[in-house]
Amino acid sequence: MNTQNLSNFGYRELEIATKLLHALAENEWNSEDDAMGNEVRLEFNPQSGSVFLVDEDCNVAVINDSGKLENWLSCGECGKEGLRSEATFSDYNNLCEECAKKNERK
Secondary structure (H helix, E strand, O other): OOEOOHHHOOHHHHHHHHHHHHHHHOOOEOOOOOOOOOOOEEEEEOOOOEEEEEOOOOOEEEEOOOOOEEEEEEOOOOOOEEEOOOOOEOOOOOOEHHHHHHHHHO
16 A cells, blocks of 8 residues: 555655655656646655655656656556557546547447
8 A cells, every 4th residue: 555654654765755756846747648637746655666746636747767757547447558659548537548449449
């Protein structure tokens, strides 16, 4: 289960959290399409070791290889996931392009 309790973050997780907060404060987004809504908070998934930002609408942002904030997307149907710049997602109900095409044919 994810946690927002900083006392559960280790040194590595706190270092990632620092980078996330710095990028957020400096408004360092990978693209104009990447964004966060209101009530942005830090979360840590102890199972995966992932530290990320999440907003009230469950949008997720992580630091990409360029040190910029980028949305992490996941398909609600097949579970495919990845960075916005690397994954092929449609604007159709937050589905990957393959699942969106399947749903359009129905």
